[in-house]
Amino acid sequence: MELPANAFKSELAAKQAPLYGCWLGLANAYTAEIVATAGFDWLLIDGEHAPNTVVTILEQLRATENYPAASIVRAVNHDPALIKQLLDIGAQTLMVPMVETGAQAEALVAAMRYAPAGIRGMGAGVIRADRWGSVADYATRAAESLCLITQVESKTGVDNARAIANTDGVDAVFVGPSDLSTNMGHVGDPGHADVQAAISRVLEVTKAAGKAAGILAPAEADTNRYREAGFDFIATGLDVALLKTAAEANAARHRGGTTSAERGTY
Structure with a gap:
């Protein structure tokens, strides 16, 4: 059996058009599969x-794998043991939050690679990633199919964005505007001039490093602005917010009241 290809990694490298995505926060394979039919990249x-x-996470990977939308898994932290588990169950693209230094980025790359290039534990033959031993050369070629996205979400991360982006093995840098604005002292205001300047700085150094840049932008105006700025992949929806907004709109239409969108919650 051939090494499973990573279409998302290939599309990022091609940089032909922005890739639009959706956050899956409902922790449910059934709803994940529904969203997978919606047309997101x-x-x-x-x-x-x-x-x-x-x-x-494994259940959601299985539920979405037969649809065109590529699946990315966001880890909760930098724990190499957890990263090993996520890779072993077949996650090909990982996003890791709160990356603040080049050294942290290097450690994440090492966690995703087998020795001698890294520290990933060897589970060849007993893991889903190599189809339980069916991919004969998985251990030597695994890195080809893996994609690492590092999240910059703090002022320290912005200050070190160049080092993070230039780390060999980092494929993309993703900005988290909410965490970044909060960390910079502008809670709930990612549109603040200082935050926007920081976002532009991350985009600039990421592009200079030849890497892809991504961002979360569920508001249409933000999506348009970041697309024009040159971001390569943009999250335009969150399943939790989409469900809540639609439910509130339905209830408000029949019973009166306002929705989260009208109140400015989203």
């Missing part, structure tokens, strides 16, 4: 803020 299975486990 990629889906983010959220292991940081959603109540996911390795098992529920």
Whole structure:
């Protein structure tokens, strides 16, 4: 059996058009599969803020793998043991939050690679990633199919964005505007001039490093602005917010009241 290809990694490298994605925070394979039919280019299975486990992430990977939308898994932290588990169950693209230094980026690359290039534990023959031993050369070629996205979400991360982006093995840098604005002292205001300047700085150094840049932008105006700025992949929806907004709109239409969108919650 051939090494499973990573279409998302290939599309990022091609940089032909922005790739639009949706956050999956419902921690449910059934809803993940529904969103996979909607036409997004990629889906983010959220292991940081959603109540996911390795098992529920596996269920969502299985549910979405036969659809065109590529699946990305966000780890809850930098733990190499957890990263090993996520890779072993077949996650090909990982997003890791709160990366603040080049050294942290290097450690994440090492966690995704087998020795001598890294520290990933060897489970060849007993893991889903190599189809339980069916991919004969998996151990030597695994890195070809893996994609690492590092998240910059703090002022320290912005200050070190050049080092992070230039780390060999980092494929993309993703900005988290909410965490970044909060860390910079502008809670709930990612549109603040200082935050926007920081975002532009991350985009600039990421592009200069030849890497792809991504960002979360569920508001249409933000999506348009970041697309024009040159971001390569943009999260335009969150399943939790989409469900809540639609439910509130339905209830408000029949019973009166306002929705989260009208109140400015989203």
